[in-house]
Amino acid sequence: MIDENKVAHTPELVLTDYLVSTLEKIFDPVPVPIILLDKDCKVKMINRVFANYLEFPKEEIIGKEVREVDKNSRFPYVFKTKKAEIAWKHKFENGHTGIVHRIPVLDEQGEVVYGFGMVLFEDLEEFKDIINKNKLLESELHLYKKQLQKIQGAKYSWETIVGQSEKMVQAKYMSRRAAQTNSNVLLLGKSGTGKELFAHAIHNGSLRKHAPFVKVNCAAIPAELLESELFGYEEGAFTGAKKGGKVGKFQLANGGSIFLDEIGDMPLKMQAKLLRVLQEQEIEKVGSNNTIKVDVRVISATNQDLLELAKQGEFREDLYYRLNVMTIGIPTLNEREGDIEVLTEKLIKKVSKEIGKYVDKISPKAMEYLRAHNWPGNVRELENVLERAINLVEGDTIMPVHLPVYITKKEITDTAYNGNIRSLKSIIEETEKEAIVRTLEYTKGNKLQTAKILNISRSSLYDKIEKYCIE
Incomplete structure (x- = not known):
């Protein structure tokens, strides 16, 4: 086992030609892939x-920068963060996928002097074979439950939910109280506000946190398949049914929580069956006459007004009151005064780590644009905007130029009416330029497609691009 702390605090070692030659003699016969980089990410030994x-x-x-050999290498990011990555899945440029270590070697001042890397498993099949031979002696059902919990289990906690605005603090307080009960929870909020994060946190904050957390998107599953997904089916229940039948989501969530997202889109027929499950705490598989007792806490979420749907006959009123025991309203980003800054900081760190690009700052002007935007897509929109910006950044700071035009366009509108009345021609030209820039961005620079969308000829588009100096 590699001691990450011991490696990270090793004093600087001067690698002379003789020492490199000695290392090569030691490591060349070793059947495990090993590499050593210098502080500039150039290959010193392999x-x-x-x-x-x-x-x-x-x-x-030898001597090449590591990304010349493997453009997907994360070593530059590891050197920036000065944190080792142990047993990471990595896809190499040549198509191989392996499990790797990346370890920065630091001097006494905490600066990176070398990077050490090795491939633990050269392909995932080898990794799976070793697991199967040495670890997986459990039953198939137990293994399936563990895999399901890993894939669909609750990943987020209260610490994941960022924000100190009054409405956000209130939502977190209500959620913490709800977590301590076994009552059903209904999360109400616009798309992108973070309803799923709250569902995860409620499960993780409850006495059921060690039991399964199963997610179901009611809008994503066709109506004719929803019953078998939720309750499972017996062998031979219908044409195409799997041999041995199938376990439903409610049975998989037994002892834990089930998160029914987009509950407002559930068909009326299924609403009646769900109501029975909530009342009787039992399910009946498709094609079976036997009932199965289940102990499941239901957390549901919607961006619709369920009471209004009930008045229109599109949602059962009795089901609404069954779900509406603990109701928690999740505020929109516009309602979260003062949360933009802390959210932006958190999301920049999160996205930078995910895409392996070291960006940790945002300019005051860029932040000003983010604060001024109304965020109809809420936190999800903010994360997408920041991911786009991080992909465009050359250094480590997000600038206004890296933000979408639809966010920075406010300045154009404001300057048109800042007390200096401008000519109609200049305002029209500015609007025309903005439309071209936004459409080019949408088509990823495809000028033929841009011309078609704007309903102008391609030659006219080229003239306008030259006129407005659009890059």
């Missing part, structure tokens, strides 16, 4: 088995 794995002659690799 053993033969790693060179062969990367499909490069060893002599050509």
Whole structure:
């Protein structure tokens, strides 16, 4: 086992040609792929088995910057963060997928002097074989439940939910109280406000946190398949049914929580069956006459007005009152005064880590634009905007130029009416330029498609691009 702390605090080691030669003699016969980088991310030493794995002659690799050999390498990011990545899944440029270590070696001042890397498993099949031989002695059902919990289990906690605005504090307080009960919870909020995060946190904050957390999007499953998804089916229940039948989501969530997202889109027929499950705490598989007792807490969410749907006959009123025991309203981003800054900081760190690009700052002007925007897509829209910006950044700071035009356009509108009345022509030209820029951005620079969308000829588009100096 590699001691990450011991490696990270090793004093700087001067790698002379003699020492590098000695290391090569030691590591070349070793059948595990190993690589050593200098502080500039250039390859100092690599053993033969790693060179062969990367499909490069060893002599050509030495001295090259690591991303010249593997453009997907995360070593530059590891050098920036100074944090080791242990047993990470990595897809190499040549198509191989392996499990790897990336470890920065720091000097006494905490600066990176070298990077050490090794491939633990050269392909995922090898990894799976070792697991199957040494670890997986459990039953198939137990393994399936563990995998389901890993894939669909609750990932988020109260610490994940960022914000100190009055409405957000109130929503978190109500959610914490709801978590301590076994009552059903109804989360109300616009799309992108973070209803799923609250559902995860409520489960993780409850006495059921060690039991399964199962998610179901009621709007994403066709009406004719929803019953079998929720309650399962017996073998031979219908044409195409799996041999042995299928376990439903409610049975998988037994002892834990089930999150029914977009509950307002559930068909009326299924609403009646769900109501019975909530009343009797039992399910009946498709094709079976036997009932199965279940102990499941239901957390549901919607961006619709269920009471209004009930008045229109599109949602059962009795089901609404069954679900509406603990109702929690999730505020929109516009209602969360003062939360933009802290959310932006958190999301920049999250997205940077996910895409392996070291960006940790945002300019005051760019932040000003974010504060001024009305965010109809809420937190999800903010995260998408920041991900786009981080992909465009060259250094480590998000600037206004990296933000979408629809967010920065406010300045154009404001300057048109800042007390200096401008000519109609200049306002029209500015609007025309903005429309072209936004459409080019939408089509990813495809000028033919842009011209079609704007309903102008391609030659006219080129003239306007030149006129307005659009890059």
